[in-house]
Amino acid sequence: MTTPVSISDFPILARPGRGGSRLVYLDSAATAQRPTQVIEAEREFLTTANGAVKRGSHLLAEEATEAYENARAKVASFIGAEHDEVVWTKNSTEALNLVAYSLSNATLGRGGEAARRFALGPGDEIVVTRAEHHANLVPWQELCARTGAQLRWIDVVPMGSADQGRLDLSTLGVINEKTKVVAFAHVSNVTGAIAPVDEIVAAARAVGALVVLDACQSVPHFPVNVTDLGVDAAVFSGHKMLGPTGVGALWAKAEILDALPVFMTGGSMVEVVTMEETTYAKAPAKFEAGTQMVSQAVGLGAAVDYLNKAGMDSIAGHEQVLTKRILDGIATIEGVRVVGPTSDENRVGAVAFVVEDVHPHDVGQVLDSRGVEIRVGHHCAQPIHQVFDTFASSRASVGPYNTEADIDAFLDALSTVRPYFGVS
Known part of the structure; x- marks a missing residue:
């Protein structure tokens, strides 16, 4: 074979x-193994173009910034997204926490009028599934604890049938008019089962809930187009798709990224800073505080090239x-x-x-x-x-x-x- x-x-x-x-x-x-092409892409960047991204006008800074943004464009294209809809994170765990904490900040009134629709409180519900990796469960538990919302879940088919471990659509009724967020794995990292995305998205859309997809175990293994899936946000990690560790991505619709309040603050994600207040850059930059994982992003771009060629x-x-x-x-x-x-x-x-x-x-x-x-x-x-x-x-x-x-x-x-x- x-x-x-x-x-x-x-x-x-x-x-x-x-x-x-x-x-x-x-x-x-x-963790997937890396091909030589990915290893060499990162080495080539570090030996020829290593510099601070978006922090200088000299040659190396310009070339580093170009390499960083080219990698973002490759990753966006790979999942059927636009360049400015991809936020670099260190992994899927950080990406999911970014979304959860941004919703928490919206609940506190941060982000202004645009973020008001993301506010949560008592009487609201967040829906996950019993098949989730802890990275797509614990952040939502914590968000419920901070906001007073209630966590509910879609269950799985019990042991004993050929469909054991698949999501049980008879429990899809947990998505109702109280549901504000639905977060689920595209593929279970335990059972390998592919989730019925269409059915879950339809149920969420019927009640106006935000849909967050953990695509860690799908993006490396079969074609994924986030636009066609109809979700609002998706996350995945580089090290599971033949790329480096320390880099991952959050994709979300542009209007959602624009409306969400910031998560982590610091350098390079600001617009104007005074001693009294700060305004923030536009997405995706506003979610990329501090010095970024530039060589790893370049390596992930090379991994996408490799997967596309295969x-x-x-x-x-x-x-x-x-x-x-x-x-x-x-x-x-x-x-x-x-x-x-x-x-x-x-x-x-x-x-x-x-x-x-x-x-x-x-x-x-x-x-x-x-x-x-x-x-x-x-x-x-x-x-x-x-x-x-x-x-x-x-x-x-x-x-x-x-x-x-x-x-x-x-x-x-x-x-x-x-x-x-x-x-x-």
């Missing part, structure tokens, strides 16, 4: 795994084949159950599972001894694990550089776990 990318572009995959075994990297949902449709098709191979293989191993849908349809290649009578950390160590690297723990998503009567799980997740041989190595190693511990 041919991969949509050249494996030789990823130098880290050539190194040996534990004990000299062949390295099989199946933890891309946590083709997101090709990546999606390739990863679906691998996902089916994982699910079919796990089904043949006694004592292993999938945490999430058991069908490869309408899901991505993040497959969490539980090995009966073996702790996930022990599962991970056995696989690592054979060079197979997976994630173990609750994956920053404890509530969804409770549905599956477990606190933690193991998770294999694929990237465009994985092969069928990688999956077979994983399945072979997984089949040895229970016998290794003498359980049956």
